[in-house]
Each structure stands twice: as C-alpha cells, then as structure tokens.
Amino acid sequence: MSMQTLTSLSASPPAQSKRNRFRLATGSWALPAVLFLVAFLIVPLVANAFRSVTLGEAALNPWAYYEKLLLDSYYSGIFFTTFKVSLVTTLCTLVLGYPVAYFMVRYAGRWNALILFCMIAPLLTSIIMRTFGWRVLLARRGLINVWATDLGIISRPLDILNDPLVVYIGLVHVMAPFMVLSITAVLQGVDVRLEESARVLGANRWRTFRHITLPLSLDGIATGCMLVFVITNGSFLTMLLLGGGKVQTLSLLIYQQFNLTQDVGFAAAMGNVLLISAMVCVALQTRFVRRRGVKA
Amino acid sequence: MTASHVNPPRRRRRPDYLAWGLGIWVVAFMTFLLFPIAAVVVVSFSSATYIAFPMPGLSLRWYARIFEYRPFIDSLIVSLQIAIGSAALGILFGVPAALWVARSKTSAAALIGNLLLAPISVPAIVLGFSLLYLLSAIGVGISFAALLISHTVVAIPYISRTVLAVYRALPPDFEEAASVLGATRWQTLYHTTLPLVRPGIFAGSLFAVLISLDNLPLSFFFGTAQSNTLPVVMLSYMQSQFDPSIAAISTVQMLIAVTALLVLNATYGIDRLTAA
Structure with a gap:
C-alpha cells in the first residue's frame, strides 16, 4: 500500500509537468478511432433518436411514443418493472457480494487466486449457458425438484421455473461477479492500518466498518452498482428464458417489437429511453466518484 | 506478572x-x-434425449451431435472470426488513440477519451438496433461485415481502457531516453512504447474477445443464414427444443475460454488482468 502511494506520488510531481516533455503520439493518432466511432456509434444513435420522434405515430405528434410509454398503463408498467428489476438486482448483488469482496481482500491470503478464478470462470461461460443451468436445476424434473422430493421436503415437483423469482436469481447470478470485482478493486487500496487504528482506539468491528471501511469503499460500491444497473437494464435474455416470460422489461419488449410487430418508431423510442437512463447513471457515477476522489 | x-x-x-x-x-x-x-x-454427458434427473446413463452422443448439426460448428467458427477480427480492429483504432489521450492534457483529449469509452455504457440492444438501420442504408446490410463493424465498436472501449490505465501509470522517461538516443518516432513506438503497454493491449483484447463471443443482443440483428454467431444459433435452437446438445456446445465454448484464460495467466498473470 505505502509503495503504491509512493509510486503514484513520484509519477506526477508538479515540477515535471512544467517542462516540455517528449510526446510520442500526436492528435492525428486518434483520428481513425474518432471517425469510426462517430460514423458507427454517434450517427446511428442520433438517427435512432430522430426516428423515435418522426416515424409512424410520431409523424403527427413527435412525442406520441414517449407519451404512450409513460401514460399507457400497460407500457408504463413495463417501464417501472424495468427499473424495479435493475434496482433489486443491484441491491441483491451488493448485499451478497460485499462480504465476499471483503473476505478476498482481508482474509483470503493464499486462497485469493482460487476465489478469483471461481469469480472469473462464470464470466467465461455464455449467458445462455448460465441461464440454461438454472433451467436444468429448476425444471419440473430438474435436480432441485428431484432432490427435494427424494428427501421428502415436497410431495410433488413444483413449477419453480416459471416463477418470476427465477428471473431475479438468474440476473443476480450473472451480475454478482461484476459487483465483487468492482468492490475488491477499491478495497485493495484501503489501508488496513486505518481499520487497525480504529480498533486500537476502541471502536468495535461494526463501528470500524461503518465509519472507516464502508466510507472508504464507496467508490467501488458506486462503480459496481452503476455497472450492474446499466447492464441489467439492457439485458433481455434472462427475462426471455426464465420465469416463463412473466417479467416484461423494456429490452425484452424491444426484442419482441423487432421480431414480431416491426413497429420501428416505438422500438426506437424505447431504445432511446434505455440509452438516456444509462447515460444518467454514468454521469451520476462519474460525478459521485470524482467528488469523493477530491475529498480523499 | x-x-x-x-x-x-x-x-x-x-x-x-x-x-x-x-x-x-x-x-x-x-x-x-x-x-x-x-x-x-x-x-452434457447424459444419454437421454430430454433433460431430467436422475439421468439414465452417460454418453458422448451430444458431443457428436455438435458435429452433426452444422449450424453449431459453422456459427462457432463465425463467432471466433468475429471475436478475433473485432479485437484486432479494436487494437488498430483504440491503441493509437489511447496513447494520445493518455498524455495530452487538452480538453479535446478528455472529450475523445470519453468517446473511446462511451460504447461500454450504451446498451447493446440499442446499439444493434440503431446500427442495423444505418448499415442497411449504406448498403452493408446484414452480413459478416456488419457483424464485424458492430463488434469493433464494442471492442474499442475495452482495449482503450486498459491501454489508458497502463500507459498513464508509465513515466515518459523511457520514451524520452529513446528519443534522446536518436530513435525516430516509429522506432520509439515499436521498440519502447508498445512493449511497455503490451499487457494492457493483451488484457483489453481478451476482455473484448470474451464480450464479443457472448454478445447476443448485438449479434442477433445482423445474422444471416450464412453467417450467424453461436449465441444466436443456440438461442433459436433452445426455443424449439430442450435437449442436452446445448449443454455440450456450452461446455465446449467454456473450455475454449478457460484455455485462453489459463494461457494468459501463464504468460501475464491473472492479477494484472483485474488490476485495470
């Protein structure tokens, strides 16, 4: 830790920046990337926003699709379900993942590499595989039902697979590693001596955690939460394959609109809403983390 | 006492x-x-044609099925081509830009830095949907090229991010020394800078490859009968039947990724991957 502080201090002393230092790259080196991203990221997204206020029903009233999304009770329900699902998933991964991150940084020692490998291994499998895994476990003749009946816990197999709860289980399963890895990255930089000082000065474990560890790891929590929230907002596979399609969210609706009804304007409007909510999350996160960075 | x-x-x-x-x-x-x-x-080792426990016996028939059902192998090859191709293009676009952004203190560089990282925060389904209309309008339509372009957009931020982090932590002394000793700009780049940022390029490319292999929300807009990626084929197969062949192809896909990670761990160290 102290080594890290030393190197980060010596890397950017203010005296050096005054000298005109050698720079390898010039601005033109960024040109290909900028042109590519403007052409294939900015232009299509702007065109999409434009379509959402001009096509179909929006030809007469530009805000027609947005009004439909917010005022029509069916669609506003989907709108709120989307945010509810993302919020619940984010909170669950945080509560489940924080202790794991804390253990990895403070206690794991030589086990850390093994835990890290187990954390990264699921990221190497496709989301289809992980979702399929829950179907294998929870199907009517799946492993859980068979074990539970054998042990006499239930008298006949339950229809767990089509319960909306499974969507949350599936999402938490996919997102949890992102949360843990975001928190460990920040916790690693928290000096253990600060916690020890608090303990020596008479704080119990809970107070030490509340007043030292938790505030110092807020950056990791913020990064993890925004990451999980944004990715969950944009995913539809888990909702499509688990829970019997009972959990309807915006991304799933875009997928269905595209496949079935081909209502381009409406899909564009929904995409735009997802995009704006993602941008708001990122802006919040950058602002939040930067402000804390200044304080620390 | x-x-x-x-x-x-x-x-x-x-x-x-x-x-x-x-x-x-x-x-x-x-x-x-x-x-x-x-x-x-x-x-994936079940001998039954359906998924149920207890399994009646063990067999490798579902691994044989992968080779019988052509779309699985064809799409796996397309997926690997797209993943590696988009990572290579991502390096070509992302690395030079990141090298400039990391050292420049102008507001233009800050803005371009944000642009390089922006695709991470755009939901893939929105990017795919929007790109589909643009690419159709300019005649690329749904094709291998469309898949490659869309996956490259997503590869750029993952590669730029790790290169930025690695290069920012390096003092400019090495490059300065090279230039003082008479190296040209290209010699400095090739012999000094690139070897120093190589861990960043490698880690970023690995992220990009893994994200690309699993990027169903982006791929499903651009697949054609000739070029579809594996997740798209798996999804459509799954929606019609529920047999263990999906388990077998998933296991193969996982083995490929785990092997890649182990190779990387042996050459660069797993800890350095997560550091950025």
Whole structure:
C-alpha cells in the first residue's frame, strides 16, 4: 500500500509537468478511432433518436411514443418493472457480494487466486449457458425438484421455473461477479492500518466498518452498482428464458417489437429511453466518484 | 506478572468468528455461482434425449451431435472470426488513440477519451438496433461485415481502457531516453512504447474477445443464414427444443475460454488482468 502511494506520488510531481516533455503520439493518432466511432456509434444513435420522434405515430405528434410509454398503463408498467428489476438486482448483488469482496481482500491470503478464478470462470461461460443451468436445476424434473422430493421436503415437483423469482436469481447470478470485482478493486487500496487504528482506539468491528471501511469503499460500491444497473437494464435474455416470460422489461419488449410487430418508431423510442437512463447513471457515477476522489 | 501470564493464551484460544462467518458466506456464494454451470457440464454427458434427473446413463452422443448439426460448428467458427477480427480492429483504432489521450492534457483529449469509452455504457440492444438501420442504408446490410463493424465498436472501449490505465501509470522517461538516443518516432513506438503497454493491449483484447463471443443482443440483428454467431444459433435452437446438445456446445465454448484464460495467466498473470 505505502509503495503504491509512493509510486503514484513520484509519477506526477508538479515540477515535471512544467517542462516540455517528449510526446510520442500526436492528435492525428486518434483520428481513425474518432471517425469510426462517430460514423458507427454517434450517427446511428442520433438517427435512432430522430426516428423515435418522426416515424409512424410520431409523424403527427413527435412525442406520441414517449407519451404512450409513460401514460399507457400497460407500457408504463413495463417501464417501472424495468427499473424495479435493475434496482433489486443491484441491491441483491451488493448485499451478497460485499462480504465476499471483503473476505478476498482481508482474509483470503493464499486462497485469493482460487476465489478469483471461481469469480472469473462464470464470466467465461455464455449467458445462455448460465441461464440454461438454472433451467436444468429448476425444471419440473430438474435436480432441485428431484432432490427435494427424494428427501421428502415436497410431495410433488413444483413449477419453480416459471416463477418470476427465477428471473431475479438468474440476473443476480450473472451480475454478482461484476459487483465483487468492482468492490475488491477499491478495497485493495484501503489501508488496513486505518481499520487497525480504529480498533486500537476502541471502536468495535461494526463501528470500524461503518465509519472507516464502508466510507472508504464507496467508490467501488458506486462503480459496481452503476455497472450492474446499466447492464441489467439492457439485458433481455434472462427475462426471455426464465420465469416463463412473466417479467416484461423494456429490452425484452424491444426484442419482441423487432421480431414480431416491426413497429420501428416505438422500438426506437424505447431504445432511446434505455440509452438516456444509462447515460444518467454514468454521469451520476462519474460525478459521485470524482467528488469523493477530491475529498480523499 | 499474573496478567502477562493469563493474557497471551486467552487471546490465542479465541477463534476469529468473523473470518469463519465470512468464509462460510464465500463458500455458499461460490456454490451459488458454480452450481448451475456444473449442472450444465454434467447434463452434457447424459444419454437421454430430454433433460431430467436422475439421468439414465452417460454418453458422448451430444458431443457428436455438435458435429452433426452444422449450424453449431459453422456459427462457432463465425463467432471466433468475429471475436478475433473485432479485437484486432479494436487494437488498430483504440491503441493509437489511447496513447494520445493518455498524455495530452487538452480538453479535446478528455472529450475523445470519453468517446473511446462511451460504447461500454450504451446498451447493446440499442446499439444493434440503431446500427442495423444505418448499415442497411449504406448498403452493408446484414452480413459478416456488419457483424464485424458492430463488434469493433464494442471492442474499442475495452482495449482503450486498459491501454489508458497502463500507459498513464508509465513515466515518459523511457520514451524520452529513446528519443534522446536518436530513435525516430516509429522506432520509439515499436521498440519502447508498445512493449511497455503490451499487457494492457493483451488484457483489453481478451476482455473484448470474451464480450464479443457472448454478445447476443448485438449479434442477433445482423445474422444471416450464412453467417450467424453461436449465441444466436443456440438461442433459436433452445426455443424449439430442450435437449442436452446445448449443454455440450456450452461446455465446449467454456473450455475454449478457460484455455485462453489459463494461457494468459501463464504468460501475464491473472492479477494484472483485474488490476485495470
């Protein structure tokens, strides 16, 4: 830790920046990337926003699709379900993942590499595989039902697979590693001596955690939460394959609109809403983390 | 005198309940993470034509089925081509830009830095949907090229991010020394800078490849009968039948990724991957 502080201090002393230092790259080196991203990221997204206020029903009233999304009770329900699902998933991964991150940084020692490998291994499998895994476990003749009946816990197999709860289980399963890895990255930089000082000065474990560890790891929590929230907002596979399609969210609706009804304007409007909510999350996160960075 | 006699053994005897509690929590968490994946691997060796427990017997017939059902192998090859191709293009676009952004203090560089990272925060389904109309308008339509372009957009931020982090942590001294000693700009780049940022390029490319292999929301807009990626083929197969061949192809895909990670761990170290 102290080594890290030393190197980060010596890397950017203010005296050096005054000298005109050698720079390898010039601005033109960024040109290909900028042109590519403007052409294939900015232009299509702007065109999409434009379509959402001009096509179909929006030809007469530009805000027609947005009004439909917010005022029509069916669609506003989907709108709120989307945010509810993302919020619940984010909170669950945080509560489940924080202790794991804390253990990895403070206690794991030589086990850390093994835990890290187990954390990264699921990221190497496709989301289809992980979702399929829950179907294998929870199907009517799946492993859980068979074990539970054998042990006499239930008298006949339950229809767990089509319960909306499974969507949350599936999402938490996919997102949890992102949360843990975001928190460990920040916790690693928290000096253990600060916690020890608090303990020596008479704080119990809970107070030490509340007043030292938790505030110092807020950056990791913020990064993890925004990451999980944004990715969950944009995913539809888990909702499509688990829970019997009972959990309807915006991304799933875009997928269905595209496949079935081909209502381009409406899909564009929904995409735009997802995009704006993602941008708001990122802006919040950058602002939040930067402000804390200044304080620390 | 007595106190110093009593104290040390008492402290030694008290077990750390918190560490044990957290340890049990971690084991439970790992079980939750790995159990569904292990279940898929087990089911892939089933001899039954449906998925049910207890399994009637073991066989490799579902691995044979991967080779019989052409779309699986064809799309796996397309997926690998797209993943590696988009990572290579991502390096070509992302690395030079990141090298400039990391050292420049102008506001233009800050803005371009944000642009390089922006595709990460755009939901893939929105990007795919929007790109589809643009690419159709300029005649690329749905094709291998469309898949490659869309996956490159997503590869750029992952590669730029790790290169930015690695290059920012490097003092400019090495490059300065090279230039003082008479190296040209290209010689400095090739012999000094690139070797120094190589871990960043490698780690970023690995992220990009892994994200690309699993990027269904982006791929499903651009697949054609000739070029579809594996997740798209798996999804459509799954929607019509529920047999263990999906488990077998998933297991193969996982083995490819795990091998890549182990190779990377042996050459660069797994810890450096997560540091950025």
